Amino acid sequence: MNILKRIQSKSGQLALLIDPDKTKDEHYLIQLIKKAEFAHIDFFFVGGSTVTRKEIEKVVSFLKQHSKIPVVLFPGSSNQLSEQADALLFLNLLSGRNPDFLIGHHVTCAEEVLEMGIEVIPTSYLLIDGGKMTSVAYVSQTTPIPSQNTSISLKTSIAGYLMGQQLTYFDAGSGALNAVPVNLIEELKQKINTPIIVGGGVRSIEQIESYKKVGANVIVIGTKIEENSDFLLDIESYKRSSFIID
Numbered sequence: 325m326n327i328l329k330r331i332q333s334k335s336g337q338l339a340l341l342i343d344p345d346k347t348k349d350e351h352y353l354i355q356l357i358k359k360a361e362f363a364h365i366d367f368f369f370v371g372g373s374t375v376t377r378k379e380i381e382k383v384v385s386f387l388k389q390h391s392k393i394p395v396v397l398f399p400g401s402s403n404q405l406s407e408q409a410d411a412l413l414f415l416n417l418l419s420g421r422n423p424d425f426l427i428g429h430h431v432t433c434a435e436e437v438l439e440m441g442i443e444v445i446p447t448s449y450l451l452i453d454g455g456k457m458t459s460v461a462y463v464s465q466t467t468p469i470p471s472q473n474t475s476i477s478l479k480t481s482i483a484g485y486l487m488g489q490q491l492t493y494f495d496a497g498s499g500a501l502n503a504v505p506v507n508l509i510e511e512l513k514q515k516i517n518t519p520i521i522v523g524g525g526v527r528s529i530e531q532i533e534s535y536k537k538v539g540a541n542v543i544v545i546g547t548k549i550e551e552n553s554d555f556l557l558d559i560e561s562y563k564r565s566s567f568i569i570d
């Protein structure tokens with residue numbers, strides 16, 4: 325299974341972000357997996373800003389045991405790895421100027437990742453201001469790009485593309501008050517042809533629909549489902565009524 329190809333294949337796919345910090349209870353995780361399958365979620369993303377390797381490995385192994393939904397690592401640091409995952413987003417925090425998140429973590433885990441033999445997807449990762457301080461900004465000690473300054477975000481994404489990144493991920497940060505502006509995705513799509521992932525503060529079907537319309541390939545949802553996993557049931561109804569599933 326080639327995850328990058330799957331991501332590229334269509335717009336409006338959904339990823340459920342599983343933060344091992346918040347999903348320690350196996351019974352809860354089983355229920356979550358059932359609802360995710362019912363909603364035809366396309367990917368599990370696993371990661372967090374302060375998660376240990378042991379926690380990542382445990383959750384990935386549990387997901388692989390109980391579900392066929394592909395598992396993609398969304399690492400907050402060089403130790404958030406697991407051989408059992410289907411792919412690794414090799415994130416470059418291009419919105420920031422912290423060398424640890426531009427090259428440091430990458431050097432630390434380079435040999436190990438090569439030996440693991442999992443699919444590695446070089447990813448431009450841009451933090452876009454979401455109206456409040458987020459864990460990622462704090463942990464990485466970087467400043468997000470002001471959300472209305474589309475020009476900086478576009479130039480940063482294009483620079484990433486020219487450096488060989490295969491994906492662009494716009495993140496307003498976990499629990500953002502304001503999600504990534506839809507027009508940013510629309511404008512980037514007109515300039516370059518890398519697939520786009522968007523996340524941070526997505527809480528409604530309307531937002532999902534508007535990102536799908538402008539061609540976002542994957543929309544990531546974390547907090548909303550941590551707060552109420554029944555949102556997955558709303559996603560299923562939405563998909564059925566829009567003929568995304570039968």
Ligand SMILES: CC(C)=CCC/C(C)=C/CC/C(C)=C/CC/C(C)=C/COP(=O)(O)OP(=O)(O)O
Nearest residue numbers: 371372373398399400401402415425429459498
């Ligand atoms: C190359 C490898 C293996 C790692 C790269 C490390 C880099 C550059 C990370 C980018 C910056 C970063 C800290 C990203 C974290 C992304 C993530 C998993 C966010 C989800 O966690 P949150 O939900 O924001 O965290 P909390 O739940 O703790 O608030």
Ligand SMILES: O=P(O)(O)OC[C@@H](O)CO
Nearest residue numbers: 498499523524525546547
């Ligand atoms: O938790 P939420 O706000 O859905 O954000 C998801 C993800 O993009 C954060 O890195």
Ligand SMILES: [Mg+2]
Nearest residue numbers: 343498546547
């Ligand atoms: Mg979180």
